[in-house]
Amino acid sequence: MPAVATRHRLRSAALELFVEKGVAETTTRDLAKKAGIAEGTIYRHFESKDELVRDLFQDHYFRFGAELDRIQRETVGDLDAKLRAMIDYMCRLFDEDATLYRFLLLVQHTALPNIRSAPTSPAIIFRDLVSRAIEGGEIPRQDPGLAAAMTVGAIIQPALALIYGSVTGTMSDFAPAIARACAALLRAPQSQKAHPGAPAR
Known part of the structure; x- marks a missing residue:
């Protein structure tokens, strides 16, 4: 999956989860599952969940x-x-x-x-x-x-x-x-x- 598309899917997943569950309650595992990517892939795009927010x-x-x-x-x-x-x-x-x-x-x-x-x-x-x-x-x-x-x-x-x-x-x-x-x-x-x-x- 191209990096731009992956980043877009991650951002979209994060937006939904942060509203649905709350920022503190959303884990990187939740984000990865929702976006359909490996958990480690998140850190290729953002240093942390806080940076993503x-x-x-x-x-x-x-x-x-x-x-x-x-x-x-x-x-x-x-x-x-x-x-x-x-x-x-x-x-x-x-x-x-x-x-x-x-x-x-x-x-x-x-x-x-x-x-x-x-x-x-x-x-x-x-x-x-x-x-x-x-x-x-x-x-x-x-x-x-x-x-x-x-x-x-x-x-x-x-x-x-x-x-x-x-x-x-x-x-x-x-x-x-x-x-x-x-x-x-x-x-x-x-x-x-x-x-x-x-x-x-």
Whole structure:
């Protein structure tokens, strides 16, 4: 089997197993069996399971961010229009590729501190969108990093609620309400003086 095809099968198997069983609970033996390869073959492509996790997360996280950046740049209109287009995409991805979305959500807390920052990080895309809206007078002055974090949180929490079964439906069903909530959040009067936040990742 060509090396590229083997790596692809291993990455696909890992994505499914990490979501199904959890990263800690998935062994290299599990990965090899799922991918249909010898266990030792894994180490020809990745030094460890942790490196495989980082590789998967970083690749998909930055591609996710790049698509969000494309959408917000190509969407004609004000902040509301751009937010709606970006949120529509995020909700559609959840509905169409639940395994990938769940992987990004469930692994982010351990993976984010170990990856390099990049202009296509989703956090940076949202922060820059907020910054431009502030500069354009569309929303009150505020800490762009904090505002972006709260906006992303308003998108992620419904997804987690769906994953854990506390709400029913689809993310696409929720997209209009989430977009309205995010727009309202960004327009809420700010009671504290805006200040630069920590670098987004």
